[in-house]
Amino acid sequence: MKKAREKMKTDTNQEVVRLEDVYKIYITGNEEVHALDGVSMTVQKGEFVAIMGPSGSGKSTLLNMIGCLDKPTKGRVFINGVDTSTLTDNELTRLRREAIGFVFQHYNLIPTLTALENVELPMIFRGLNDDERKRRAMELLRIVGLEREMNRKPNELSGGQQQRVGIARALANDPEILLCDEPTGNLDTKSGEIVMEILSKLNRERGVTLIVVTHDPAVSGFARRTVRIRDGRIIEG
Amino acid sequence: MYLELAKRNLIRTKMRSILAIIGIVIGVMAISSIGIFGEGLKNTVLENFRDVANEVIITPSYSGGYTTIEKTSLSKLEKVPYLESIIPVKSESALIQYKDRKTYVRIYGMERRSVEELFEIERGSSKLSGTCVVGSTLAERLNLRVGSKITIEGELFRVSAILKEEGARFDINPDNTLILSEKDYDDLFKTEGYSMILVKLENLDDIEQFKETVEKSINSRETKVRVFEMKTIIERITEAFNQINLFLIAIAGVSLLVAGVSILNIMLMSTMERTKEIGVMRAVGASRQTIMRIFLYEALLLGLIGSIMGGILSLLGGYFIMIAILQSAKYLFTISSLISILQGVSFGVVTAVISGFYPAFKASKLEPIDALRYE
Numbered sequence: 001m002k003k004a005r006e007k008m009k010t011d012t013n014q015e016v017v018r019l020e021d022v023y024k025i026y027i028t029g030n031e032e033v034h035a036l037d038g039v040s041m042t043v044q045k046g047e048f049v050a051i052m053g054p055s056g057s058g059k060s061t062l063l064n065m066i067g068c069l070d071k072p073t074k075g076r077v078f079i080n081g082v083d084t085s086t087l088t089d090n091e092l093t094r095l096r097r098e099a100i101g102f103v104f105q106h107y108n109l110i111p112t113l114t115a116l117e118n119v120e121l122p123m124i125f126r127g128l129n130d131d132e133r134k135r136r137a138m139e140l141l142r143i144v145g146l147e148r149e150m151n152r153k154p155n156e157l158s159g160g161q162q163q164r165v166g167i168a169r170a171l172a173n174d175p176e177i178l179l180c181d182e183p184t185g186n187l188d189t190k191s192g193e194i195v196m197e198i199l200s201k202l203n204r205e206r207g208v209t210l211i212v213v214t215h216d217p218a219v220s221g222f223a224r225r226t227v228r229i230r231d232g233r234i235i236e237g
Numbered sequence: 238m239y240l241e242l243a244k245r246n247l248i249r250t251k252m253r254s255i256l257a258i259i260g261i262v263i264g265v266m267a268i269s270s271i272g273i274f275g276e277g278l279k280n281t282v283l284e285n286f287r288d289v290a291n292e293v294i295i296t297p298s299y300s301g302g303y304t305t306i307e308k309t310s311l312s313k314l315e316k317v318p319y320l321e322s323i324i325p326v327k328s329e330s331a332l333i334q335y336k337d338r339k340t341y342v343r344i345y346g347m348e349r350r351s352v353e354e355l356f357e358i359e360r361g362s363s364k365l366s367g368t369c370v371v372g373s374t375l376a377e378r379l380n381l382r383v384g385s386k387i388t389i390e391g392e393l394f395r396v397s398a399i400l401k402e403e404g405a406r407f408d409i410n411p412d413n414t415l416i417l418s419e420k421d422y423d424d425l426f427k428t429e430g431y432s433m434i435l436v437k438l439e440n441l442d443d444i445e446q447f448k449e450t451v452e453k454s455i456n457s458r459e460t461k462v463r464v465f466e467m468k469t470i471i472e473r474i475t476e477a478f479n480q481i482n483l484f485l486i487a488i489a490g491v492s493l494l495v496a497g498v499s500i501l502n503i504m505l506m507s508t509m510e511r512t513k514e515i516g517v518m519r520a521v522g523a524s525r526q527t528i529m530r531i532f533l534y535e536a537l538l539l540g541l542i543g544s545i546m547g548g549i550l551s552l553l554g555g556y557f558i559m560i561a562i563l564q565s566a567k568y569l570f571t572i573s574s575l576i577s578i579l580q581g582v583s584f585g586v587v588t589a590v591i592s593g594f595y596p597a598f599k600a601s602k603l604e605p606i607d608a609l610r611y612e
């Protein structure tokens with residue numbers, strides 16, 4: 001951990017995310033929807049950025065673009081300096097697996113797997129061996145305070161607990177960037193606060209770059225920078 | 238772990254999985270039990286021929302204008318060194334009478350030791366001298382016993398023995414015939430040549446050489462005799478049965494095809510229902526190949542479970558068909574049954590995997606973002 005912080009210091013000005021004039025245009029019927037309308041932004045290593053804006057403004061689209069889940073209609077997305085449009089599908093998969101962690105509004109845990117197994121999943125995809133996987137998954141569950149619930153299935157956990165499992169899963173392969181789309185959107189204030197505490201602690205102590213989409217001013221309060229977006233354009237930040 | 242994931246997904250939609258498995262069980266069972274039965278049927282038929290594979294039948298060349306085999310031809314054959322035995326047979330159709338009943342039967346003339354070599358005696362002794370040996374059907378028909386006196390061409394012969402029933406046989410079927418010694422036969426019919434010579438080879442591999450010898454020594458100027466190998470006949474029968482078998486298995490294969498379609502169907506349903514899950518897995522680092530693998534494992538599991546169960550049950554199925562049609566299940570536990578089962582099982586597994594391929598491919602082709610958005 002100490003090492004990570006040192007690394008963070010030396011790389012303070014390293015860009016982990018860079019968007020250059022990114023457009024995402026959907027054509028529905030004979031209408032063009034500009035979900036993203038020429039977005040350019042950069043995120044430095046170790047930053048905590050909140051993305052805010054009204055519903056339908058393109059927040060999720062932007063986040064998915066950064067997470068290499070979606071491809072821009074126009075413009076370029078760089079992750080750690082690599083132009084993602086030059087990568088093959090397998091290389092993008094690998095990037096998502098090893099450099100990026102996702103936390104979803106609806107948790108999106110795999111219902112057939114226990115909490116522990118859900119956390120193991122990204123490590124299985126990475127090909128980690130059984131022992132190491134289990135050990136690490138348990139440690140992550142301990143960090144989010146769920147070591148006692150590790151053998152429960154998602155439907156045996158509360159929303160807040162499921163989201164914490166989701167965070168542990170996002171951390172499984174020790175990513176540099178954590179992307180959270182309304183991580184507290186489905187939670188009550190108390191559970192939302194616990195989740196935000198965990199996330200900001202990860203940012204502070206481990207130097208994880210955090211990009212959080214939210215409607216909630218309380219959530220953006222944790223962030224060091226807030227990017228405001230409207231109609232697919234950045235209007236502030 | 239992927240296998241474990243596949244297993245849990247199958248358990249999640251338990252009823253559906255069970256139905257798919259039942260389909261495969263039925264398909265594999267149909268294929269394997271028909272295979273087992275077919276092999277059993279073939280074996281039952283071939284069992285009559287098994288110990289005569291090294292037999293060669295020499296007949297006159299009727300198309301060459303010969304109705305008998307000359308004595309000189311026989312003596313030439315007798316010089317061939319690698320023969321186990323050589324049995325010359327004369328035969329003629331004649332009217333016989335017992336008490337007040339008359340009937341036409343085929344009469345064979347051969348030596349006593351030939352009778353002993355070719356046939357089994359049910360009752361009496363095979364002594365042939367002024368006496369005759371009769372087949373079981375003929376004995377039954379005329380109500381003959383050992384000691385009965387039959388008139389053949391005006392001469393009186395006592396029955397010295399009655400033969401065991403033989404059933405299907407290619408060389409000589411004695412059931413409805415009467416056998417005299419060669420001398421008595423010659424006295425009655427005054428024939429010169431033989432109507433058939435049965436040759437047994439010491440070694441099956443000598444058959445080509447033997448045929449060549451016959452061509453050179455007997456048929457050199459004109460075709461006097463023809464050579465029929467039992468081996469060829471047996472091969473023909475085997476081939477015919479194999480074809481029938483293949484045809485039956487193909488029909489049974491239709492049920493497996495149906496099972497395959499049902500797997501295709503339920504797996505397509507699963508991919509639809511699990512679209513979002515696929516998106517999540519792609520988001521946390523599953524490659525297209527991994528998604529494909531997870532779905533193929535599901536198909537493989539369905540196929541394996543169904544096929545193995547079907548394979549085991551096909552022993553039962555084979556048993557019942559054999560009992561019903563062949564009245565005997567003695568060919569149930571044979572290597573060929575095992576092969577039939579393995580064949581059915583592998584067909585089942587392959588069908589399942591092929592059926593799973595398209596849904597798996599479809600799942601793997603989903604774009605992560607579309608899959609994640611799916612509700």
Ligand SMILES: Nc1ncnc2c1ncn2[C@@H]1O[C@H](COP(=O)(O)OP(=O)(O)OP(=O)(O)O)[C@@H](O)[C@H]1O
Binds near residue numbers: 027034055
């Ligand atoms: N697949 C699609 N086809 C057509 N239009 C789409 C598609 N996906 C998103 N959009 C449109 O793009 C715009 C941005 O959507 P996005 O999901 O990014 O909004 P958002 O800011 O995340 O909203 P919310 O706060 O409600 O989650 C919206 O107008 C939406 O209707």
Ligand SMILES: [Mg+2]
Binds near residue numbers: 059060061181
């Ligand atoms: Mg959104």
